[in-house]
Amino acid sequence: MKIDILTLFPNMFDNFLTESIIKRAINDKKVIINIHNIRDYSKDPHKKVDDYPFGGGEGMVLMPQPIFDAVEHLKTPDSYIILMTPQGIKYNQKKAYELKDKKHLIIICGHYEGFDERIRTLADTEISIGDYVLTGGELASMVVTDSVVRLIDGVIETNSHLKDSFNNNLLDYPTYTRPADYKGLKVPEILLSGHHENINMWRHEQQLKRTKERRPDLLEED
Numbered sequence: 001m002k003i004d005i006l007t008l009f010p011n012m013f014d015n016f017l018t019e020s021i022i023k024r025a026i027n028d029k030k031v032i033i034n035i036h037n038i039r040d041y042s043k044d045p046h047k048k049v050d051d052y053p054f055g056g057g058e059g060m061v062l063m064p065q066p067i068f069d070a071v072e073h074l075k076t077p078d079s080y081i082i083l084m085t086p087q088g089i090k091y092n093q094k095k096a097y098e099l100k101d102k103k104h105l106i107i108i109c110g111h112y113e114g115f116d117e118r119i120r121t122l123a124d125t126e127i128s129i130g131d132y133v134l135t136g137g138e139l140a141s142m143v144v145t146d147s148v149v150r151l152i153d154g155v156i157e158t159n160s161h162l163k164d165s166f167n168n169n170l171l172d173y174p175t176y177t178r179p180a181d182y183k184g185l186k187v188p189e190i191l192l193s194g195h196h197e198n199i200n201m202w203r204h205e206q207q208l209k210r211t212k213e214r215r216p217d218l219l220e221e222d
């Protein structure tokens, strides 16, 4: 998979791309991630990327030209174009699985007080990572990238993400490691029993219990 991210703040991605699972996935050639500075595509002599809103109002608006040109430059028949915005559809694990099967993602990070409405016409989908407003789409694009890359075959063990929270609309079960008794807080006996069938049953019960208690809305989703 290839992911091209369009941003006004490329440096925000430095640590993201050079640590942990993402770094390993890049080194193992499971994914190619390119960060593009939107400003580099500006045709303005001063590399301007934003302007005042028509009709007046607060703040600056991202102009269409640099984004249109960047997308035109990067787009191929395999591209799936995502616009990060709080007005998009709310992101979840199901969408992450959908995106992991795309060959090429182009992710546009909005910034400042907004972007020219015509930029929307470029996008195959608009994604929000939650009902709150960030200063820009950068963190949101990292959330999407991280959650998709870890699902690519061979990036982490398949068993590891099959048991993740949200698969089958259930939260994950509780896990413990040594010691079996820490300051009087004891690991459930069943996990020390070595009886795998019972352990699996207990884990499934715990998933249901947790989901009912914490996220009953997930049990109503299809």
Ligand code: ADE
Pocket (backbone or CB within 6 Å): 084, 085, 086, 110, 127, 128, 129, 130, 131, 132, 133, 134, 135, 136, 137, 140
């Ligand atoms: N840009 C600003 N806020 C955002 C959000 N919640 N999701 C996606 N992009 C955003």
